[in-house]
Amino acid sequence: MPSTVFALISDDTRREILTVLRTHALSGDAESGVSVGEIVEKLGLSQPTVSKHLKALREGELVSVREVGQHRYYSLSAKPLNEVAKWVAPFVASNVLEDAKGAAKKAGKATSGAAEEVLGSERYEQVAASVGKIGADVSHAFDVAVGAVTEKVVDPIKRTFSRR
Numbered sequence: 001m002p003s004t005v006f007a008l009i010s011d012d013t014r015r016e017i018l019t020v021l022r023t024h025a026l027s028g029d030a031e032s033g034v035s036v037g038e039i040v041e042k043l044g045l046s047q048p049t050v051s052k053h054l055k056a057l058r059e060g061e062l063v064s065v066r067e068v069g070q071h072r073y074y075s076l077s078a079k080p081l082n083e084v085a086k087w088v089a090p091f092v093a094s095n096v097l098e099d100a101k102g103a104a105k106k107a108g109k110a111t112s113g114a115a116e117e118v119l120g121s122e123r124y125e126q127v128a129a130s131v132g133k134i135g136a137d138v139s140h141a142f143d144v145a146v147g148a149v150t151e152k153v154v155d156p157i158k159r160t161f162s163r164r
Helices: 001-011 012-026 036-043 047-059 081-118 123-161
Strands: 063-067 071-074
Touching: 001 063, 001 081, 012 036, 012 047, 012 063, 012 071, 036 047, 036 071, 047 063, 047 071
Parallel strands: none
Antiparallel strands: 063 071
């Protein structure tokens, strides 16, 4: 099934439909689902186009359908996307690591500049201020790195698993 999921989400229109369903689910009204008409209206696509893509998503188990009379209401079934998340996670994590290294390098340049200002000075207050600035720069770089990991890796994984 994973290769099917990748094939399904490779299509822009299907991703847009999944986004509409996800937005609806996040609004707290996930059980009711979204009608084909609502998706058509939100995306500005024809009804046959939306129906064709919903059929493919339904067959790939990425959406579920609830029938009420002649109306169909679609909801996101995110479980098949777990395989995609597992595959993408190492790439996102290495990107976050590179971002963190860049932030640390930038902080290192700033700290070396602060140290150069102090060299040759005999006033301890300047040394203490520079050391404080170095500590603040390193702390900031660490906070940026942790924030990036949380935003790009931890939060998406939490959102994926919270929909189970």
